[in-house]
Amino acid sequence: MRLAELSERSGVSTATIKYYLREGLLPPGRRVSATQAEYDEEHLRRLRLVRALIQVGRVQVAAAREVLAAVDDEEQEHNNRLGAAVWALPHGPEPDESAPETAAARREAGRLLEAMGWTFARGLGDESPAFRMLVAAVAGLARLGYPYDVAHLTPYARAAQGLAGPELSLIASYESPAEQVEAVVALTVLFEPVLLALRRLAEAEESARRFPGPTTEAVRRAVADAEAGE
Amino acid sequence: MRLAELSERSGVSTATIKYYLREGLLPPGRRVSATQAEYDEEHLRRLRLVRALIQVGRVQVAAAREVLAAVDDEEQEHNNRLGAAVWALPHGPEPDESAPETAAARREAGRLLEAMGWTFARGLGDESPAFRMLVAAVAGLARLGYPYDVAHLTPYARAAQGLAGPELSLIASYESPAEQVEAVVALTVLFEPVLLALRRLAEAEESARRFPGPTTEAVRRAVADAEAGE
Known part of the structure; x- marks a missing residue:
């Protein structure tokens, strides 16, 4: 397909596509004349x-280039490729x-992985950027005086574990290894705001249950009335 | 306590505390002389x-000021105060x-809340910034051609629901309504990176299970050896 069609099918403007091409985020099309190139389904996916x-x-563009290099590294074992692509994300x-809470946070984070039986993640330890992210987040709780022990962290690990199965099944549903590596990156990023939004909604729902008042009752009544009227 | 002690106990530099005081994020201390003020436990908590x-x-500072105004609005019902403080977060x-995917995303998001039995959240609908955040996130999945139907969203809603109970119990463990409102804001923010980090770790663990190779085996063996040597 030509640039115009690639733009139409992807919903990305031709100016933005040209920018991605210049920045090396998208491989060049097959040149068919001095001024035109031909693009295919792989361009669309990328x-x-x-x-x-x-x-x-x-x-950032530089970080995206790093993610894509990991995505394209076909020499790697499949699991390493999936991991490397996610590791390159911010x-x-x-x-x-230098903060005194960091050592305690690292210890609790390690105990949590042990309690969850996440042997592979434990073995990677600080090499894994997700583990370092966890340590920094737990240290933040500690520094501000909020509870950060294994007991308080476990519900979050369980919630995450409940997602891993469906997520990997979705990723495995893509045919080629290249598509799977692309999917793991895209889905990791795209489902993050879904999860955070749903957490806030679930919190609001639970709060309304525990602390009912005239407003919560009015809202629920309006829903019931709308349903009765349907 | 004096400014120096407030700084020491909070781990926040006196310069930063003075900045927060100037910006109205921290109420002024009780003046005890022309140059000195006295601060209390409430200042530390704030x-x-x-x-x-x-x-x-x-x-941002302006948004933080808005969150704090909601935290301090004692006229409101308790559930509304908790909600208003979280609503003021980014x-x-x-x-x-104007995007064609948004209507479909809103429909699926609404169906999801209905399937989960979250009547209060459904009643708020688009009034709730978390619901609008969910719609935007689901539209992102749709626009990029990834699945965004109720079946694919349900594991995320279930994960969020599993967190709401423990979270509200932790919030309810704070004594005064004011402390509870502060806690809901702080914990909403502080546990977000914990959850996202654990999701990436759980994904890595599940990926290592599904796509084992020389690297995953070596990592697991190293953990087993370390344990045998303990």
Whole structure:
């Protein structure tokens, strides 16, 4: 397909596609004349991933280039490729090793992985950016005086564990290894705001249950009335 | 306590505390002389919340001021106060009403709340910034061609539901209504990176299980050896 069609099918403007091409985020099309190139389904798929990274994941262009290098590294074992692509995503602030809470946070995070039976993640330890992200987040709880022991962290680990099965099944449903690596990156990024939004909604629902008042009753009554009228 | 002690006990520099005082994020201390003021436990607690918002939640000063106004609005019903404080947090991009995917995303999001039995959240609908955040996130999945139907969203809603009970119990463990409102804001913000980090770790663990190779085996063996040697 030509650039115009690639733009139409992807919903990305031709100017943005040209920018991605210039930045090396999208491989060049097959040149068919001095001024025209031909693009294929792989370009369309890659464009989808680049948009997920940049527009949803707020990944910088340089970091996106790193993610894509990992995605394209076909020499690697499949699990390493999946991991490397996710590792190249931004993970927020690194743990502050000069802060006194960091050692305690690292210990509790390690105990949590042990309690969950996550042997592979435990073995990677600090090599894994997700583990360092966890340590930094737990240290933040500790520094501000909130509970951060294994008992308080376990519900979050269980919630995460409940997602891993369906997520990997979805990823495995893509045919080629390349598509799977793209999917793991895109889905990691795209489902993050879904999860955070649902957490806030579930919190609001539970809060309304525990602390009912005239407003919560009025809202529920309006829903019941709308249903009765349907 | 004096400013120096407030700084020491909170771990926040005196310069930063003075900045928060100037910006109205922290109420002034009780003046005891022309140059000195006295601070109390409430200042310490408020400082903890301000740091959680600004340093962990990356909330802008103006938005933090809005959150604190909601926290301090004692006229409101308790559930409304908890909700208003969380509503004032940043929620990411608003749904793009000009995009064709947004209507479909809103329909699926509504169906999901109905399937989960979240009547209060359904009644609030688009009034709730968390619901609009969900619609925008689901529209992102749709726009990029990833599945976004109720079946694919349900595991995320279940994971969120599993967190709401323990979270509200932790919040209810704080004595005064004011402390509870502060806690709901701080814990909403502080546990977000914990949850996202654990999701990536659980994904890595599940991926290692499904796609084992020389690397995953070596990592697991190293953990087993370390344990045998303990």
